[in-house]
Amino acid sequence: MGPEHFGWGGWWLFPVVMPIVMVVVLGILIYFVFGRGGPRPPWSNDFDGSSSHHKDSESAMEILKKRYARGEITREEFEEIKKDLQS
Template sequence: MMHGWGYGMRGFFGGGMLMMGIFWIAIIAIVIYFLRNSNKSTNRVETYRRDVKEDPVEIAKKRYAKGEISKEEFQEIKEELKS
């Protein structure tokens, strides 16, 4: 009768503890993976926007449309950028 109980405990400590350790390491690795990738996915759009270079004339057009610069200043900027 004791032999059956002892055999089960030996199996638990022999392979069961190893499997439990592997299980928790895998869970922790999965959580870290998702935490890192969720942060990167939100930054991809911002990185793309920073990488795209706007044309200086387009910037001047936007500033003129907002009223930040006058028509004369806009014309000067365009002429200066052409040369």
């Protein structure tokens, strides 16, 4: 080792590693602010402030009515399934 290394010890590594660490931290920060559509916590999945569980609590009859309204099932199928659900 030459005399140029005596005063530095392991500190020569700091100017090499620190810019890389700063770029990684900045990238993570940009993802959390802009990558999720705005500054909100990652655990927040609701967009209108209501609970995200309301989609799961939809009854079978509501789903049936929506399928019929979209034309996915015929009137006969609707009536048959409705009869099964009510019994």
